[in-house]
Amino acid sequence: MQRVLAISNRKGGVGKTTSAINIAAGLARLGHRVVLIDLDPQVNASRGLGVTGVDVTLHGALLGEHPLKAHATQMPNLVVVAGSEALSGLEQLTSGVPNREYLLRTLLTPWRERCAFVVLDCPPSLDLLTVNAYACATELYIPLEGQLYAADGVSKVLDLVARIRQRLNPQLQVKGMFFTRFDKRKILRRETAEELRSQYPDLVLTTVIRESILLGEAPHLGQDIFSYAPESAGAVDYAALVQEILVR
Template sequence: MSKILAFTNQKGGVGKTTSTANIGAGLLRAGKRVLLVDLDPQANLSKGLGVVKAEKNVYGALLQEYPLKAYPAHGMGLIAGSPALSGFEKVKGDELDREFLLKELLEPIRGKFDYILLDCPPALGLVTLNAYACAQELYIPLEAQLYATDGLEMVLGLVSRVQRRLNPELIVGGIFFTRHDARKVLRRETAEQMRAQHPELVLNSFIRESIALGEAPHLGKDIFTYAPQSAGATDYQALVAEILTR
């Protein structure tokens, strides 16, 4: 049975989608069978791996319009995203057990994969609740800068409620810093402050600022394929190794 990891942050632009794609690619390199699920209405995970305008996506599957379809993406499976996900709450908000629709959708295929990675939207709505309700672990990418802790505390508060009401097995697997530059005093001090506040959650690995990480999705590639010698590849390889030990 696969382990389901959700990558989440209430704040956008923190490298959540980049992390989902590259951690998935790193797990594949470690010999794991990997499925990625694009739950963000922007569908950047799908676009960044070369799956554009997919005929069958996660939104239609959640609405039971057609069976779940995984597209091939560099050796991984990818369930494509859709802009229509932004209306998911309006369509399903009054439905009984609406928080478990994604769990029910993924359950029949869990045996085919070692890891299922969920790229959550930058909002704490019904789509994110569905992700939390079926995940075993959450990973929170974060920039070590002013106001970063605000989004983190909102996520941790929601996790606590989900643990009580929907998914008692859910844990926070870890927090990791993205676009990190230890030479900048504010980033270094913020990182140290957060490590002091959440010593059991902040991972040792962090992702440095890297031009290659921004370039790779434009060519439909992960960082290991695009720039295997880059700082981004080195950092994500270390992060994957740490995740595998948790």
């Protein structure tokens, strides 16, 4: 069965896009067919995989102008549905459209047989785009930057998940949270990690993504970390995270 992974947190800058790209690439690298969907009007996931200047994007597909179209990346088996800055206007443009929470879910129906995994890079806001993501996801992963108050956004995400499960998508499961940009020399971060592990014992994954300059560089060259620096700490960490996700 196809797995649809939403990568989401209400906070910006916590590593959602970096994780969406490299989880998608990590799965593709193992031979799974993967489509990454860029739901953030900041378009970082598309750009980070070298998909720029395309006119067929998620925006037009959500508005019913054309089917969902994906673009190739450097990683075999990984394709991207490009995002668009115009996505920030979706809420207004679709007011009055019935069942607009299910627009993405409907678009993905023909993709059930085409891809084993769909990875959704969500925006930080919990608006219609995120609701569309949660309404079609089978599972949710929350990247956390290991800082004080890292848990704050989490309760809001979990509240939204509870509402979506009731109203729109009973299938949706929160499968895990993981730390990104982790620097174990920083005591503050270590304590935050321990605190979250005790608060959500079943959800905090074992793998932590270390702080690594190469992870920040790769998207500037339109590459995932496995293509850019296969021996790097970032590649090792995301490969481990993918293994953990595969057995959850």
